[in-house]
Structure formats: structure tokens, C-alpha cells
Amino acid sequence: MPFKEAIAVALHSLRANKLRSFLTVLGILIGVSSVIAVVAITEGLDRYISDQVLALGSRSFRLQKQPDIITSNDEWSEMIKRKRLDLRDFETVQRACSLCADVGASMSTSATVKRGRLRQKSVRVMGITEAIPRIGAVRDLDQGRQLVPEDIEASRRVAVIGVDLVEALFGSVDPMGKQIDVDGHRLKVVGVAEKKGSVFGASQDNFIWTPITTFRKLYGPRNSITIQAEAASMADFEAAQDQVRMAMRNRRHLTYREKDDFAIETGESIMELWQTATRGLYVVTLVVTAISLLIGGIVVMNIMLVSVTERIQEIGIRKALGARRGDILRQFLVESVVLSGFGGLLGVLGAAAISLGLAAVLGGMMGLDFSAPVRPWAVTLALAVSSVVGLVAGIYPASRAAALDPVDALRKE
Amino acid sequence: MSAEPVPSGSVIVAEGLWRTYVMGTEEIHALRGVSFTIEHGEYLAIMGPSGSGKSTLMNLIGCLDTPSRGRYVLQGKVVSEMDDDELAGIRNREIGFVFQTFNLLPRATALHNVELPLVYAGVPREERIERAREALERVDLGDRITHKPNELSGGQRQRVAVARALVMGPSILLADEPTGNLDTVTGTEIMHLFETLHERGDATIILVTHENEIAEHAQRTIHIRDGQIERDERKGA
Numbered sequence: 001m002p003f004k005e006a007i008a009v010a011l012h013s014l015r016a017n018k019l020r021s022f023l024t025v026l027g028i029l030i031g032v033s034s035v036i037a038v039v040a041i042t043e044g045l046d047r048y049i050s051d052q053v054l055a056l057g058s059r060s061f062r063l064q065k066q067p068d069i070i071t072s073n074d075e076w077s078e079m080i081k082r083k084r085l086d087l088r089d090f091e092t093v094q095r096a097c098s099l100c101a102d103v104g105a106s107m108s109t110s111a112t113v114k115r116g117r118l119r120q121k122s123v124r125v126m127g128i129t130e131a132i133p134r135i136g137a138v139r140d141l142d143q144g145r146q147l148v149p150e151d152i153e154a155s156r157r158v159a160v161i162g163v164d165l166v167e168a169l170f171g172s173v174d175p176m177g178k179q180i181d182v183d184g185h186r187l188k189v190v191g192v193a194e195k196k197g198s199v200f201g202a203s204q205d206n207f208i209w210t211p212i213t214t215f216r217k218l219y220g221p222r223n224s225i226t227i228q229a230e231a232a233s234m235a236d237f238e239a240a241q242d243q244v245r246m247a248m249r250n251r252r253h254l255t256y257r258e259k260d261d262f263a264i265e266t267g268e269s270i271m272e273l274w275q276t277a278t279r280g281l282y283v284v285t286l287v288v289t290a291i292s293l294l295i296g297g298i299v300v301m302n303i304m305l306v307s308v309t310e311r312i313q314e315i316g317i318r319k320a321l322g323a324r325r326g327d328i329l330r331q332f333l334v335e336s337v338v339l340s341g342f343g344g345l346l347g348v349l350g351a352a353a354i355s356l357g358l359a360a361v362l363g364g365m366m367g368l369d370f371s372a373p374v375r376p377w378a379v380t381l382a383l384a385v386s387s388v389v390g391l392v393a394g395i396y397p398a399s400r401a402a403a404l405d406p407v408d409a410l411r412k413e
Numbered sequence: 414m415s416a417e418p419v420p421s422g423s424v425i426v427a428e429g430l431w432r433t434y435v436m437g438t439e440e441i442h443a444l445r446g447v448s449f450t451i452e453h454g455e456y457l458a459i460m461g462p463s464g465s466g467k468s469t470l471m472n473l474i475g476c477l478d479t480p481s482r483g484r485y486v487l488q489g490k491v492v493s494e495m496d497d498d499e500l501a502g503i504r505n506r507e508i509g510f511v512f513q514t515f516n517l518l519p520r521a522t523a524l525h526n527v528e529l530p531l532v533y534a535g536v537p538r539e540e541r542i543e544r545a546r547e548a549l550e551r552v553d554l555g556d557r558i559t560h561k562p563n564e565l566s567g568g569q570r571q572r573v574a575v576a577r578a579l580v581m582g583p584s585i586l587l588a589d590e591p592t593g594n595l596d597t598v599t600g601t602e603i604m605h606l607f608e609t610l611h612e613r614g615d616a617t618i619i620l621v622t623h624e625n626e627i628a629e630h631a632q633r634t635i636h637i638r639d640g641q642i643e644r645d646e647r648k649g650a
Contacts, residue, residue, distance in 0.1 A: 005532050016520060317516045320477060321577070322505020322533035324498045406477045410516065 003334070010335035013307065014342060024303045025343025027296025028389060031289045032347025032382040037354040038285040039378045042278050044359065049274050050267075059101075059234055060136035060267070061241055063093060063227040063248065067263040069273055082261050084224035087212070089251065090129070093227050096247030099240035101232040104131035105212055107225045113165060113208065114181040120168040124207040125182055127215020133160075133193075135230045144176050144191030147211055155213035160191035162205035182208060185218045241266075293385065296343065297393040304336050304397035315401050316409030329402040336394025337387050344386030348379050424488060424584050424617050425451040425474065431482035432469050432640075443469040445640040446483070451619070453584075456611045458620040458628035461637035468589075470637060471621045475510060475587045476503045488584050505533050509578025509616065513590035515570045517562040517577075523549060524558040527577045534581060548576040552606060568599035575606060579616065586616040592627055604630050 014021045066079040090105040097103060108126040112119055126132075130147050133139045141160065151158055159180065166175050175189045187210055196204035210218075212225070231240035241264055248262055308315070315328055323331075352374050432444040443466045451457060461467040472478040473485060476492055479500070485493040488507055495503065510516075517526045527545040536544070549558050552572040562570050571591060578586055588607070592600030608630060611618055620631055628634050636644040 012520065313516070314518055317518060318529065318533075319501065320475070320504060320510050320516070321530045322501050322581075324501040324533070326498070327501075327533060407472050410477070410512075 003330075006331050006334040007338060009331055010338040013335060014339060020303065021339060021342065022346075024299055025296065025340060025346065027292050027299050028340050028343030028386050029296075029347045029350060031292030031296055032344045032386055033350035033354060034292070035285055035289040036348060036351030036374055036378045036382055037358075038281065040351065040355040040374050041358060042281060043373060043375070044355070046274070046278065050271055059237055060228060060230045061237075061244075062265045063089075063229070063244055064263045064265060065224040068265055068269070083252070084222075085227060085262065086221070086225060089248070090225060090227050092247055092251050093229065093244050097229055097240055097243045099232050099236040099243055100229045102131045102135050103227065103229045104129045104135050105225045105227050106132050107212060107215055107219075107223050109219055109223075111183045111208075113169065115169040115178070118169045120165055120206070122206065123165065123182075125215070126207060126209050127212035127219075128209050129212055132228060133209070135228045137196075139196070140194050142192045142194050144189070146191060147209060152211040152213050155211060155217055157185070157187050157214055158190045158210065159187040160193055160209040161189055162193050162203075162207045163195045164203055164206040165208065166192055180208075182210075183218065187214075237266075293389050296340065296386075297389040300336060300340050300343075300390060301393035301397060303339070304332065304394055305400070307335070308332060308397045308401040311401075312404060312409050312412040315404050316406055316412065319404070319406035320410060325402040328404075329398045332398035332401045333391060333394045336398065337390035340390030340393065341383060341387045344383045347386065348374070348382055351378075351382075422453055422489075423450045423486075424453050424455075425449075426486040427473075427483070428485075429483040430470070430473060430480045430485060432466075432473065432478070433481040443640055444473070444480070447637075447640070447642055448483075449635060449642065449645065451585075451617060453617055454611075454614055455633060456607075456618045456620075456631045457633040457635065458622060458631035459635050459637060460622060460625075460628045461643075462623060465637045466640040467621055467623075467637045469640075471587065471589055471619075474585070474619060475508050476500045501533075505530055506581060507584045509575075509581065509583040509586045511571065511574050511578050511586065511588040511591045513593040515562070515567075515574045515594070517570060517573055519562050522559050522561055523554060523565065523573045523576075526562070526573055527580050530577065530581045544580055545576075548580040549573070551579065552576045566599070567595050568602055571595060571599075571603050572606065575603070575610075579610070583616060586610070586618045587621070588618065589621045590623070591620065592622075592624075600627075 063085065065082050065085055070076050070079060087105060090103070094100075094103045106126050106128045108124055110122055111125045112121050113123045113125075114120075128147065129152055130149050133146055142163070144160070147158065147160060150156070159182070161175065161180070165180070169175070169180060170178070175192060178189050179186050180189060181187075187208070193205070193207075193209075198204060227244075229240065229244060231237045245260065245264060249260065252261055254261065315323075318328060318331075355374055427450070428448050430444050430447040431442065434441045434443060447466075447470060459467050459470060469478070473480055476487065476495075477500075479485075479495070480493050483493065484491065487503065490503065492500070492503060504510075517523075518529070521529075524542065524545050527548050528541050531541040531544060546555070546558060549555055552575050554569060554572055554576065557565060557569060557573075560569075562573070565573065571594075575586075578588075586607075591607075592603055595603060604627065607618055607620070610616060618631075620627060622628055631648070633645070633647045635642055636646070
């Protein structure tokens, strides 16, 4: 029997048993849709994270007392002992890094900010040098002026505020030149930063910039600062980091055998961490998928056996009319493949629905541009895998059908 | 019409056919050395009570089964030595089956049922449809081609089966109790159809039946009993 006929027969019997076919392919549907959805979601998150992380600036890096992520207690106790970074370190880096376009320093804390009876909690108060808004994700202003070197030199009590504070404390009042109260200290608003929205539900607009010198007066000089630098070009990115590293090692008098007693973080290091985490997710998904496809295959095989038993007479008729073993074998194999391929197809649709739904939910909840793209390669792979499952599951039932004796099969009522 | 058909070579030569089934430890001989020849264009009936071995003989003639011993030659080909797939090819080209229970595919239209042997013969689609339509027209069902078996009367179903049996132009038309599931009127109608086919010289017709009235339509009757030929009668010979 030509292939086309076999497919027509398979589709026919699929249609004749709609509910049974659907239930049969549920396992495959779940397996396929979970793998595509997870791939799509992970990729969407990957893209989202890299957008966000790299928005920090692909050429920028940070010099910190300790890395962002500490993975053990031992590491932690070592971090505690490290020297803090201070403004003299900043000056050293600034002098040493000829490949840096900009170097800035910052420190931060969380505070409640008040204006009269209005208050805004958990505001990120950052003491910065004037270069910070230019490094990484450039932050422009909606109103007023940026902090200038004179603000820093003179430790002026001025602030640039995020739009969350404007909304919470000023409403429709023009904030320019007004005083705000930060943990009991008065600062004058000189600028309002443009709105950035939120990342993972955390607002990026609930902050205050004040000169780092002012910050140290308000909160004391004890905390370590973060030094941020931007390489002059992408080609200089590694070299700029090396300049900073060498300058710090010299300053700390480290021998070549000793490890860095400071940390340099880039957007890349966060991406790497994220990718390690998602790799785990992939493995789990793979296992879940493998199990559901296995179960799906068993169900398909079972139903194919039922189908063969139900159609013994049909097989007898076909054989009497000249069907060879191979014809019958092919007919049932094609039916099995079409059945589970149909499951794979439903799985793809399911995955598309999940991805779209998730994108809508995340997008709506967090007000961000999140998309979970269903990739053609994932779809192709899913259909191929489900077809292979169908093929394997169909071999035994189909060969049983093919081996039937025509006389016995015809006699069956 | 002459009573004695002009011999134009034997369609079937059967020599000492045995068919033995093993049931547990017991051997059952359904056929015990049956020999006969059938000439081209003959209209013949195989008669016998149930258990006589006539169904077994029909399976052998129809190439659905092979003899345990003996030689069966169909159109000059030694069928008794063929494997499954070769038998399938022979059934497809040389044999047209008409069964007591029609044995149509219930979910397929009359046209598709008639098309089936052509599908297995690898005939291209357009030609298949054309030939199946012609075959249905020959049994006066040209206006029923899109009907499914359950939309047709018993007589119409059997005529679809006859069209299916004829569509490949087989050398023998093998009918197993073709009127067994039909009322007398429709039964007569089907027998009339066979007579027309015979007069047109479309095929060698072999009827397998236990009914005398049916067998009477044929020109020759082979009586089977206990796995052997009891009598071989020619009408008006």
C-alpha cells in the first residue's frame, strides 16, 4: 500500500475514535508541551535577564569587597576579614585605569524618606560620584540637573530622586528645589531621574542619589564602597579589568601567590550563574519529558494492540484482497506514528498556549516586555521525538497484525 | 450457449491435495487427497455438508492457505510452494472473493471498498477510481458509489463485493455461500448476476455452497464429503 493511502487510513481511524485518540496521546502531549514550554520560558527568561543584566552595560564592571554570590561558609568567613574599599581605592583605580572611559564610586543603604507627613519606605539611598549615572545603564534626567563634581567636593546636601518618590511625596507639586528628609537629614532636590520601570517586580525608580561625600557624612564612612568602571571600548574590556586588578594588587601589596582580596564583577558573571541555574532546570525537564514520553509510548502501544484486535476482520479482508505483510505492517506503523505525532502537534499548541499565557501574566504583573518564544527547532524536535515514540510503540502491534493468518482473521466476527 | 465450455487451458490443476490440522496431539485431516482440474470459463459449484472440508478446499483454491501435501497449480503457477507475500500477490491478481458476510470495510464507501484491491496492486489513484467506478456500474450500482455499506441493502452490499471481486479482472471468481445472508429474492438476483457474468465470459466462477438450488445454477458440481471428492457431475454432459 502506498504511503499516502496508509496516512489516509490512519487519519480516518483517528477521526473515527476522537476521544480515544485524544486520551491516548495525553502523555505525549504533556511531555512535548512541557519540554517546549520550559525551553521557551527559559529562553525568554535568559533573554530578559541578559537584557536586564547587560543593560548594566556590557562594557562596565564593578570592583567590590566581595563577590555578588557567596557559595560557602568558608568563603563567607574569608570575606568578613577582607579590607573594605574606600575613596582612596577609588582614586587609585581612577588614576591607574587608562583604558577606562569613566570610573565612579557608590555606596548605598535603605532608608525611609519623608516630606511633611508623607513618607516613602525602603528607598534605596545611594551615595555616588558624578560619573555613576554615565556608567552602564545610562540614566538621564526628566528634570533638573545631575550631580556635579562640585556637589561631591563640597559634600552638598542635594539629591536626585526617582519618580516613585516624586509620586509618593510630591504628587502634582513640582519637586525641584524642595527639601526632603532622609533618615532625619535634610536634602534639597535638584533633579528627577527618568522612569525605568521594574525588574522582577522590584521598582527601579525608588531611589535617591546624593554625593558620596554627603552620604558618608550622613551614614558614616565605615561601609565599603563599590567602584564602577566602564571600559573605553569592548576590545579593552578585559584589559581595563586587568589594569584595575593590578592597581589593587599593588596597593594591597599582594604577592603573586596570593589571591585577590577583592572582587571584580561583570554582567557576564551574573549571566554565567543564571545559566548554571537554568541548566539544572533543563535536566529536570528532560527527565520529566522522558518519563511522560515513555508512559505516552506505552499507552499508544496498548491502544494500537486494541486497535489491531478490533480490526482483525479488516486485516483479513485486506489480506484476502492482496495486502502483503509489509502493507499491513506499514498501515499500523503509520497509524501509530500519526497518532503520537498528533499528540506531539497538540503538545506544540499546548506549549504555545502556555508560553503566551505566561508572557501575558508576567508582562501584565511586572509591566515588562517578556516573551517566551516557541522555537522552530523545539517544535521540530518535539514532533520528531513523538513520531519516533509512535514508531517504536507501533512495532509490536503492527507486526502482530501483519503476522495474522488470513483464514483465521476472516473467520473472526 | 454450449453446455461444454471450450477448453482454453486449465485455470486450476489440483493434484492430491491434503490439508492436515494439528489439534493438540491429534491430527485432523480436513482434506484427504483431492484432485481435479478446472478449465477456463467454467461455472462450477463445490458442494458438501458442513465439516466436509469444502471450506478448507475453498481456502486452498483462494490461495488463503497452502496444502499440507499435494500440488496446486493456478494459471500455470505452482501456488503450493509460494510464501505469504507471493500468495498475497496471487490473491490480488487472480482471485476475486465474494463472501457470505460480504466482508466490506464498514467505514469505507462502496467506491473505496472496490478500490482496495487496486490499491494493493499499486494502481495510481486516478486509474483506480475510474476502474472502481466502472466495476460498480457493471453491477448496476453506479449511483451508489459514495454510500457506505450500512447505507446499502444486503443485495446491494453483495453486489459491491462482486464489483470488488471483479475489479482486478481475476481468473477466478470464488464465491463462498454468496446468498447465505440474503433473502430469496435478492439471492436470486445475485445468482442472476453471476449467470450474466458467466455468459459474458468475465471469469471462471466457483461457488461454494451447501444448498442444492444454488449449486444448480452451475454447470458442474463437485461434491465433497469427509475430505474427499464424492462426485464430480457435469450438467447436460
